[in-house]
Amino acid sequence: MALTSTPEQPLPVRTVARAIGDWINRLGRVWVEGQLTEIVRRPGLATVFLTLRDPVADVSLRLTCPRAVCDAVGAALTDGARVVVQGKPSFHPARGTLALAVTEIRPIGTGVLLARLEQLRGMLAAEGLFAASRKRRPPFLPRAVGLITGRASAAERDVVMNARRRWPAVRIVSREVAVQGPLAVGQIIDALRELDGVPEVDVIVIARGGGSLEDLLPFSDEALVRAVAAATTPVVSAIGHEQDAPLLDFVADVRASTPTDAAKRVVPDVAEQLALVTTLRGRARRSVEQRLDREERWLADLRGRPALAAPGHELDRHDEYVQALRSRGRRCVLHQLERADQELAHALAQLHALSPAATLDRGYALVRRVADGSIVRDPAQATPGDALTVRVAGGSFPATVDSPTADAGTAGARTQTGTTT
Secondary structure, three states, rough: OOOOOOOOOOOHHHHHHHHHHHHHHHOOOOOEEEEEEEEEEOOOOEEEEEEEOOOOOEEEEEEEEEEHHEEEEHHOOOOEEEEEEEEEEEEEEOEEEEHHHHEEEEEEEEEHHHHHHHHHHHHHHHHHHHHHHHOOOOOOOOEEEEEEOOOOOOHHHHHHHHHHOOOOOOOEEEEOOOOOOOOHHHHHHHHHHHHOOOOOOEEEEEEOOOOOOOOHHHEEEEEEEEHHOOOOEEEEEOOOOOOOOOOOHHOEEEOOOOOOHHHHHHHHOOOHHHHHHHHHHHHHHHHHHHHHHHHHHHHHHHHOOOOHHHHHHHHHHHHHHHHHHHHHHHHHHHHHHHHHHHHHOOOOOOOOHHHHHHHOOOOOOOEEEEEEEEEEHHHHHHHOOOOEEEOOEEEEEEEEEEEEEOOOOEEEEEEEOOOOO
C-alpha cells in the first residue's frame, strides 16, 4: 500500500526503508547474466561480496554470496568472468543498499560463449554490418594513425615500432584503454569516437595481443561492433593472433592477423617505395630512350630518302624534263613555221604564176577603154577615136584608136604622149 505523508507529518527514514524492503522482498528469484568484477573475500566472513556488471551498458549490481557457493565454482570465479547467477533481490535498511543474494553461480563455458557469439554474428551479418560493400580502403599514406590499445602493451610497441621502421615520419595518435575486463568496451568506444572526430586521423587501429576467449570477449561486444560500423574513419582490427577471430574482425574495414601486420597495412615501407620509384624511373627512362631511338631511326630513314638526301636531283630531273619539253616545243614551232613558209612560198609561186603581172612580164599588154573601163579583147570593140589605156609590165600609158589596121581583126592605135603608171 502507498504510504501517506505530508510536509507536516513526514515519515521516518526507518518506515520508508522498511516499506522498500518489504516491497523488494516480495520479488522472486531471478537468473541474471553478467561479468564479475570486484570480488572481495574478507577473512573471517562467511559472505563474499561481488559486483555483477552488464557487459553492454554501464550498469552494475551488488552481489552477496555465501563463501561455500563461491568455493564450489573454483578457479573459474575470477575478475572478468562471465557467469549466470541465481538470486533474490534484497534491501538492507541499515545501509539503504540493494543487493542480490546469490544462491547459485554457473560460469558460462566456452561452448556457450561460442554459441552466443555465433548467434550474435549471424544477427549482425543479416543487418549488413559485415558486408564487403561497406568496407573502406585506408589511404596510401595517412596524415595520422589513430591507435587504440592497452597501456604500455606489447601490441602498442609492435604497431609503433614497425610503423616508424617502415615510415619514420608517420604520426601516431595513441589512446590507452583497458583491453579486457568490464571497463574495456566503454573505454574502447569512447576512444574510437574521440579519434573518429580528429580530422587528421585517416585510419584507426584497434590492437591487442593474444589471450583466451574470455579475455577477447570485449572485442566481440555488440555495442563495440556497432560503434565501429558507425565510424566514418577506416578501422583496422589487430586483435590476438591469426587463429583469433572476434566479431571486430568482421566489421572492421581491414583485418590484420597481428599488431605487426596492422603496421604493415596502414603505412607503406619507405625502402620499398624508394625501390619502386627507382624501378619506375628506370622503366620511364628506358621507355623515353626507346622512343627517342625509334624517332631517330625514323628521322634517319627520312633523311636517307632521295627527296631529302639529294633534293637537287629531283629538281634536275624536272629541269631536264622542262628542257626536253622546251626543245620539243621549239622544234614543233620551227617545223610549223617551216611548213607555213613552204606553203607560203608555194602559194606565192602559184599566185605569181596566175598573176596577170607575169603575163605582162612576158610582153603582153592589157588594153582598157577609158569610157567604160572595159577590157578590149577584140579589135572590133575599138572604134576610131576611142581613148584607151594600155598597161604593160613597166606601167601604163594612154592611146587613141585611129583606124583599123590592114590586118583583119586588128585595129590601129595611136599612142599619145603621157606618163606611164
